[in-house]
């Protein structure tokens with residue numbers, strides 16, 4: 001307490017005399033303002049988008065004005081511009097949403113990010129609280145949704161939080177932006193979630209009088225920019241894994257069906273890239289679902305994984321959703337790709353009747369369930385959809401997959417209120433809230449006939 005008072009007194013003296021160079025008593029030499037760009041050659045060409053939050057409203061935005069008239073938007077901009085210069089010097093391909101004190105809509109920010117298609121998106125903010133009288137101050141990082149659907153954002157957030165904590169010496173945390181915007185999360189993270197990993201950094205509270213004093217000091221702003229810089233450097237040093245999906249059959253897009261295939265037993269593979277030279281793939285880390293089912297895979301080589309989807313694929317739409325890690329423990333984003341097996345006359349009715357019949361015999365339950373899922377993929381709006389979902393939910397329960405079973409029961413209850421099957425559930429789901437879904441970053445699917453040589457069977 002006494003120490004804090006001394007520091008504030010020193011600060012006052014220095015800010016009055018204008019003598020500030022290097023006076024801030026950083027415990028660590030790490031944040032000295034001397035970043036050597038030559039040491040970070042792996043940042044060269046990396047696409048990074050910086051978004052200094054808010055802008056142009058300093059006069060009227062009383063919530064974002066702190067002690068002594070400090071405004072969040074000016075600090076955001078200062079830090080972002082310093083970071084922008086640091087990153088530029090390494091040869092990184094950096095964009096910034098604003099370089100001046102101007103008002104930009106969140107939609108414009110989102111559009112800029114999606115157009116640039118960066119490897120990483122960082123929105124730079126400082127926090128304010130209604131509890132100003134309590135001296136609230138800690139670092140905070142937001143990710144969209146949750147850790148499960150945004151593993152790479154979470155991984156960057158962890159690195160950034162570590163840097164923030166080193167600098168501010170107060171424990172902070174990483175939380176979901178649903179904690180603030182409970183239906184949707186923040187627009188800037190939500191509408192860039194299929195493009196790249198992203199975070200909102202809140203390096204302490206401008207509304208705290210002690211922190212507001214520090215944030216007025218350019219050296220402290222530089223140290224904060226440096227904290228971002230080191231987290232970014234570590235993030236990219238671990239590599240940025242990505243993947244493509246290959247299928248042995250031809251893919252047609254001339255029909256009304258999307259990525260249409262005609263072979264019901266194609267070889268499907270995921271080709272994984274570690275995203276860094278000399279770094280491999282963690283072969284056990286691949287997590288794949290097809291139409292919501294966990295599926296096994298076989299490694300055909302160090303980076304090629306053949307999917308074992310079972311006996312065959314049924315007519316209708318299918319999606320493959322997956323993620324994996326490289327050998328440095330860095331996760332990929334969650335990826336998704338989709339294709340359709342040609343639908344012929346009578347396929348739908350056959351899948352429904354056979355599917356329900358198969359479901360009732362324990363030997364063929366899984367195949368029955370796959371048939372019903374395929375049927376549902378082509379009829380999500382039909383009057384019969386409620387019955388299909390009821391049977392799908394029941395099927396998942398029968399094979400012991402309660403998570404998927406609950407998911408489909410809830411989907412039936414919330415999305416098909418007029419179905420008689422939905423009405424059966426009204427006791428169970430009253431008050432339940434349907435969870436937010438994340439599809440995954442879309443990755444294409446490529447025809448690769450040579451794959452036929454590496455069938456799983």
Ligand SMILES: [Zn+2]
Pocket residue numbers: 053054072125126
């Ligand atoms: Zn803000």
